[in-house]
Amino acid sequence: MATKYQEIAAAIRKQIEDGSYQTGDLLPDQSTLAAQFAVNRLTVKKALDGLAKEGLIYKQSGLGTYVRGKIPFVNQETDIAVDDVRGGYEEYGEHITSKVISLDVLLPDEFMQQTLNLKRIDPVYEVKRIRYIDGEPVFFEHTYLPVKLVPELSEEICEKSLYEYMRKQKGIKLGNAFRKFSALAASTEDAEFLAVKKGTPILEIEQVIWMTNGRAAEYSINHVAGDKRSYTVMNVTNLGHN
Template sequence: MTQAKYLEVAKIITDRIDNGTYKTRQPLPDQETLAKELGVSRLTVKKALDGLERQGRVYKQSGLGTFVSSDIPIKDKKDSPANVFSGLKNQLKSDNVRSKVLSFSVEFPDEQMQKNLELKKTEPVYNIVRLRIVDDQPLIIEHTYMPVKLVPDLDEDILHDSIYNYLHHKLKLKFGHAYRKIRAAKSNHYDQKYLNAAQDDPMLELEQIVWLSNGQPIEYSESRNRYDQRTYTILENNRF
């Protein structure tokens, strides 16, 4: 197992669903059985199953356990769950994700960023702009602000890899909740230059604030992609 044990467990369960070991609408082994088999804690198994439920791969029935969901017929490889914030590499489950750093600086926050990240005007932030490249194709431009006091020693080596992996595995920080707003926007100079967007192409813009489990905001960001390159989906889990 790697440091992100719950992701390893989620992949094992996903592979078993895909190869038919776990059948549609049939129950999975209980958490204790899976934990013992895979050599992890029950909490790790629960976290993996919670993530798979958000993705729509499994569903839970109170008192009965966790079951394999039916396939979603309209699902597309461009889909990205709107309620998942595990980082692009983990979302796509791909090693072929690269980051090109377009801009990286440390500066004092303006009034809006002070409000978004609950900072004083003398507390510096990282101002990061990255182009995310998947399978050698430009996909997303991310503009991110993070407080320096919460994310020490961030450098370009980390930016070229995964910021979220650095936060979770190196700094041992845990996310609590996130606010997201998805809207349409007109293409700008960055979109046209780096995402090959036409001047009249609509863009999808995702604005978000992410809080740590202790309630501190750690990230304010805006990410943009071309309308035909990525979609956001929501799967409702209503339990009665």
């Protein structure tokens, strides 16, 4: 189910795509949009921030928010901003399903201790999942979580949404993420779980996610078949020097 800010973003996106808002048009200010959608300005700001990351709109300090229009090579269905920390269920809704390959508890090695800021005696979960979009395998996820963060983690929880469970059931507030992208050739394991040939190009996303209090919440390595997913970044700073 879409959140309110996603509904607002979708409504404005549709108005841009159907020509109700033309390239160069000035959007109504946040107060006007908040009244129009019966929400607060923070919700409107979150919606506009998302559209700005897609490149559909841009902001000029002191002047307002303008329509840029759709970037032809951006695919809304398969592309995601590199700094998006939504969970799969929030992004795909009922289209995503998960299959747990394994759920184990182990003691962290030196790398995991440093990455998740743990002691050697602090156990971590190791979760391997395949994520399907409309029944098609898209993500092979290899995730590590501190046991003390979610002590009752189960396969049933992992088959749904880890992030949603952490947010709604545990009150964990996820904040920042650092992601590293690499191009690799599919391993035997990738070929099996992603239904591709061994050696097929895949995208590896290595990431750490922190909570808003600065504590590490997750370390993961995700593999995606090369033709199933793209990541985008919108530079919103001034590139030129006047």
